[in-house]
Amino acid sequence: MKAETEARTDTRKRILDIAEELLLTRGFNAFSYQHISRELGVRNAAIHYHFPHKTDLGTALVERYIRRLERFIEQHGEASATAQLERFFELADAYFRNDRQVCPSGILTVELHTLPVEMQVAARRFIEVMRQWAERIATLGQVEGSMRFAGTPAAMGLTMLATLQGGLQLARIEAAWLNSIKQQIRCLLGLAD
Amino acid sequence: MKAETEARTDTRKRILDIAEELLLTRGFNAFSYQHISRELGVRNAAIHYHFPHKTDLGTALVERYIRRLERFIEQHGEASATAQLERFFELADAYFRNDRQVCPSGILTVELHTLPVEMQVAARRFIEVMRQWAERIATLGQVEGSMRFAGTPAAMGLTMLATLQGGLQLARIEAAWLNSIKQQIRCLLGLAD
DNA sequence: GACACCTTACTGACCGGTAAGTAGAGTGGG
DNA sequence: CCCACTCTACTTACCGGTCAGTAAGGTGTC
Numbered sequence: 262m263k264a265e266t267e268a269r270t271d272t273r274k275r276i277l278d279i280a281e282e283l284l285l286t287r288g289f290n291a292f293s294y295q296h297i298s299r300e301l302g303v304r305n306a307a308i309h310y311h312f313p314h315k316t317d318l319g320t321a322l323v324e325r326y327i328r329r330l331e332r333f334i335e336q337h338g339e340a341s342a343t344a345q346l347e348r349f350f351e352l353a354d355a356y357f358r359n360d361r362q363v364c365p366s367g368i369l370t371v372e373l374h375t376l377p378v379e380m381q382v383a384a385r386r387f388i389e390v391m392r393q394w395a396e397r398i399a400t401l402g403q404v405e406g407s408m409r410f411a412g413t414p415a416a417m418g419l420t421m422l423a424t425l426q427g428g429l430q431l432a433r434i435e436a437a438w439l440n441s442i443k444q445q446i447r448c449l450l451g452l453a454d
Numbered sequence: 455m456k457a458e459t460e461a462r463t464d465t466r467k468r469i470l471d472i473a474e475e476l477l478l479t480r481g482f483n484a485f486s487y488q489h490i491s492r493e494l495g496v497r498n499a500a501i502h503y504h505f506p507h508k509t510d511l512g513t514a515l516v517e518r519y520i521r522r523l524e525r526f527i528e529q530h531g532e533a534s535a536t537a538q539l540e541r542f543f544e545l546a547d548a549y550f551r552n553d554r555q556v557c558p559s560g561i562l563t564v565e566l567h568t569l570p571v572e573m574q575v576a577a578r579r580f581i582e583v584m585r586q587w588a589e590r591i592a593t594l595g596q597v598e599g600s601m602r603f604a605g606t607p608a609a610m611g612l613t614m615l616a617t618l619q620g621g622l623q624l625a626r627i628e629a630a631w632l633n634s635i636k637q638q639i640r641c642l643l644g645l646a647d
Numbered sequence: 648g649a650c651a652c653c654t655t656a657c658t659g660a661c662c663g664g665t666a667a668g669t670a671g672a673g674t675g676g677g
Numbered sequence: 678c679c680c681a682c683t684c685t686a687c688t689t690a691c692c693g694g695t696c697a698g699t700a701a702g703g704t705g706t707c
Contacts, residue, residue, distance in 0.1 A: 272686080273541055290484040292663065293566040307687055309664065363564055370623035371556055371564045375484040411641035419624070419631055420617055420638040427620030430563035431612070434581055438612055445613040448604035449642050486696060500653055502698065579660080654703070656694070662695070676681085 273311045275301055277325060280318055285362035289372050289380070294389055314346045316377040324381035326365050327390060334394050342402030343452060345429060349398060350443050353425050357439055363429045366391055366422075402450065409451035457471035466504045470518060473511055478555035482512055482565050482573070509570040509623055519558050519581060527587050535595030536645060542591060543636050546618050550632055556622045559584055559615075588615045595643065602644035614639060 279300050283292035294308045294315070312318035337348045357360045369376070369384035376384065392397075396418030402408030410417050426440035447453040472493050477484035487501045487508070494500075505511035530541045549555045562569065562577035569577065589611030595601025603610050621635035640646040 287568050288481065288483065288565055290481065291565065293659080294664090302644075303686095304688060305663090306665080306689085310686065313664080315663065354548070361567075367560075367564055367620070367623060371560055372481055372484065372624050373626050374479050374554075385627055388624065392624075411647040412638045416634045416638040416641075420621070420635050420642075423620035423624055423635050424613055424617040425620070425633075426623065427560070427616035427618070428613070430560060430619065431581065431616055432565050433566050434578055438616075441609045442616050444611050445605045445609040448609075449613075451604070454604040487698090488695075497654060498697090499655080499699080503652065506698080508697065648707105650705105650707085651698075652704090653704105654701100656700090656702100658680090658697105658699075660696080660698105663693100666690085667688100668690100670686090672683105672685085674681100674683080 272301070272303070272307070276318070277322060280322055281325075282360065282402055283360075284319075284322060284355065284368060285365065288368055290375055314377055319377065319380045320383050323365070323369070323380060323387055327383070327387050330387070330390055330394075331362075331393055334390070342398050342405050343405065343407050345394075345398045346447075346450070346452075349395065349421070349425070353429050353439070353443075357429060357432055357436075361433050361436075363433070364426050367426045367430055370426075392419060392422055395419065398452050407452070408437070410449060417450075463498070465494070465500070469501055469504055469511070472514060473515055473557075474518075475553065477512075477515060477561060478549065478558065479553050481608060483562055483568055509572055512570065512573045513576050516558070516562070516580055520576070520580050523580070523583055523587075527583070533593050534600065535598050536600050538587075538591045538594070539640075539643070539645075542588065542614070542618070544620050546632070546636075550622060550625055550629075554626050554629075556626070557619050560619045560623055563619075584613055585612055588612065592643075600645070603642060610643075 276297055279297045280292070283296055293350045294305050297308055298305045308318075312321065333348075333352070337345050338347070353364065356364055365394075366384070369387065373381060373384065396415050399408065399410070399414035399418040399421065403410075403414050424442060424446060431442075432439035435445055444453065469490055472490045476489055487498050490501055491498045501511075505514065526541075526545070530538050533541070546557065549557055559577070559581045562573075562580065566574060566577065580595065589608050592601065592603070592607035592611040594613065596603070596607050617635060617639060621632055624635075625632035633643070
C-alpha cells in the first residue's frame with residue numbers, strides 16, 4: 262500500500278532532514294546521534310537501525326545532495342548563462358536564509374581530513390558536479406557574449422565557486438557581505454558596474 | 455635567567471604550535487587535549503595547567519593569529535598594492551603547503567555556531583583585520599592605477615578574501631586549483647590576462 | 648619555604664555502536 | 678476465520694572508549 266511505503270521511509274527521511282540541518286550548521290564532527298534522536302523523539306538505537314554507522318548517514322546525506330544538485334542543474338540547463346548564474350546565487354541564498362547554513366562543499370572540505378573515506382569520495386563527487394556547473398556557466402556566458410572576463414572559463418568557474426563558498430561562510434559574520442559578493446561577481450563578469 | 459624564562463614559556467608555546475596544526479587540519483571540535491599531550495609527551499593535565507579550559511586554548515590561538523597577522527600586514531604596509539597582493543597570496547600558499555591547512559577564517563566561520571562565545575568574538579576580530587587588509591589592497595591598487603576592476607574596492611577586497619578562503623578549501627580536493635584561482639584573481643584585477 | 652610545573656588518579660558526561668527483546672502489521676496454511 | 682510465523686521498526690540496557698575538567702601530590706629551582 263502507499264501508506265505503508267510512506268510510513269516505512271518516513272523516519273529515514275526525517276533522520277536525513279535533521280542530520281542535514283545539523284551538518285550544515287554544526288559540521289559533521291559536532292553533531293551526534295543524540296542530537297537527532299532527541300529532535301525526532303526516538304531512541305538513539307533507532308537511528309542506528311536506519312544508519313548502522315555514522316559514516317552511512319554522512320554518505321547518504323552527501324549522495325542526496327548530489328542527486329538534488331544534478332536535478333537542479335538539469336532543470337536550468339537550457340537557460341541563459343546569466344539566468345543560470347542567478348540560480349547559482351539563489352542556491353547559496355537558500356542555504357544562508359535557512360539558519361545561516363554554509364555550502365556543503367565548505368563543510369566537507371574544511372572537515373575533509375577527519376571524514377570517513379567513503380564520505381570523502383562522495384564529497385569529491387559533489388564538488389566536481391558543482392565545479393563543472395560553474396565552469397559551464399562561465400563558458401556559456403563567454404560564448405553567448407553576455408559575460409566578459411579575462412582568463413579562461415575553467416578558471417573563472419572555479420573562482421566563482423570558491424568565492425561563493427567563502428562568501429557564504431563569511432556571511433555568518435556579517436549578513437550583508439553575501440549580497441556584496443554576489444554583486445561583485447556580477448561586476449567581474451561584466452554584468453554590472 | 456634567560457633559560458628559565460624560555461623553559462617557562464616553552465611548553466605553553468609548543469602546546470599552541472601543536473594545537474594550531476590540529477585546528478587548521480582537523481578543526482576545533484575534532485581535536486582533543488589528548489592529541490596534544492600525546493604529541494608533546496606530557497600528561498593530559500599538563501595542558502590543563504597552561505590552558506584550564508579548551509576555550510582558553512582556542513581563544514589564545516586566535517589571538518596569536520591576530521597578533522601575527524597585524525605584524526605581517528604592518529611589515530608590508532608600505533609596499534605597492536600588487537606586491538601586497540602577492541604577500542596576501544603567499545599567506546594562503548604557506549597555509550596550504552603546510553599539510554593542506556585551510557585559512558583560519560575558514561575553520562572559524564564553518565564551526566562558528568559550535569564555538570565558545572569568547573572564540574567567536576576573537577574570530578570576528580581576526581576576520582575583520584583580514585577583510586580590512588584586503589580592502590586596503592584593492593583601494594590602494596585603484597588609487598595607484600595598477601589594478602582596474604568594476605565595483606567598489608570594499609566589495610572587491612571582500613570578494614578577494616572570500617575567494618581565497620574558499621579556494622584554499624577547494625585546493626584540498628585538487629592542489630592545482632589554488633594556482634588557478636590566484637591567477638584568475640590577478641586577471642580580474644587587470645594584472646594579467 | 649614558596650612557587651612553577653608537572654604527575655597520578657580520578658569524575659561525570661557523552662561518544663558511536665551492539666545485543667536482545669518486543670509491539671504490531673502482514674502473510675501463508677489449514 | 679484463526680493460528681503460526683515472519684518482518685519492520687523500534688525499545689531498553691548495555692559496552693568500551695574518549696571527552697573536558699579537577700583534586701591532590703610530588704619535584705626541582707630560586
